[in-house]
Amino acid sequence: MLRLSIPVRQALSRLTLPVMLLASLGLILAGRADRHLGDMLRTGLDDALAPVYRAAAAPVAAIEQDRGALGSWFRLHAENLALTKQNEALQRWRAVALALAAQNAALKSQLHFVPTPTPNFFAARVIADLGGLYARSVLVTIPREAHDIVNAIAMDGRGVVGRVVQSGSRSARVLLITDLNSRVPVAIGRHGERAIMEGQNSATPRLIYWAPGDPPREGQIVLTSAVGGVFPYGLPVGIVRYKGRNDPVVVPFAGLTRLRVLRLFEYDTQSAAPADPPGNPSHP
């Protein structure tokens, strides 16, 4: 080993911190100049950590289920009442849905409607919640044989959750619709009025760029729109709610705070327009 005199060693140790600081500032600039550098490192780290997170997720889920079992003893009666009530409401909706399905089938047969092809999809488990202060994203495991699934649409049982922005060999990052960088073209209400849903880092994304003459109305349904070519038309997103005058937001159907399993849909993006949606961090 190299033997250094004490003053030299002291000078070296005093220099470490400034040198490291300069290196970090250089890294910030490098990351700023080349976004792919950060994406590449992040994908590598996500892939490396995916097995660790997958192993850790199982015991956590077990504890949660135990707590659920214990807690449900105390809430059993209230839960039963709520479920009965919900069941009644659902029975009514079932009748409505059956009637509408019949009507829909009849109308389609009159129109010679060509059904859209069913997209490829697979279920993926959420293994890590790696959002930051200004980033809402989750890490999911993907099957080994999956190819590049960037831009696949993630949904939970109820509605759109987000879009895959990074995909490695065994993990993928899903950018949630609540992220500051998320912009989703949507269609509002029965007539499909166009607007953009902008993530706000809060629970409810905001609607922007709607037609001033025809503002979204409270309670209207918000669906995805095919504008931009990433999302297909008609996936359920949420309900319009007004937070203030001229400030419509979307209350998402998806349970974004407690995501466990997502379905990732791969729509055929070859036929769609190649235009990048705004705010896609992986393709500036």
Added chain:
Amino acid sequence: MDGVELWRGLDRAARHALPATSILIMVVVLGIPGLLPWQPACRAGFVVASVFFWTLYRPASLPAPVVALLGVLLDLLGASPLGMWAALLLIEQAGIAAVRRSLVAQGFPLVWLAFAGVVLAVAAAEYATRSLLDLAILPPGPIITQAIIAILLYPLLAVVLIRAHRGAAAPEQA
């Protein structure tokens, strides 16, 4: 080298590595979904508090290159601009090193107050960096939440860390 010497050397190395390893493990563990509310804020707050504590009481165990690496890890996991946390943590370390001699002899309330000052300075720097890199005025709410969590976290963490400082992380006891 005989066996006893070897074991003592290993023991000393493990004690030296404890601060950095504990931070590393906690940063990864706090990525598991559904452990705590405001988990990203807790993760950053934990790292800021740990770097403060170890730089103050055992600076040799947390050298600058290690702090920089932990910062990069935090950036990669937390989707913040690459290198931002590395720079912030190093600035924090430099600031503490400057006042270390006078601060280390003080009682807990004054140290906590100093920590609150450090957290506010780091939060301001983080907000400025992020806004500058994004070329946008970001909502300040999340940063304020993170700062408050870090300040409230410190006494809880200090109970554990002081114990580790006197026991498991003390190379002189090896």
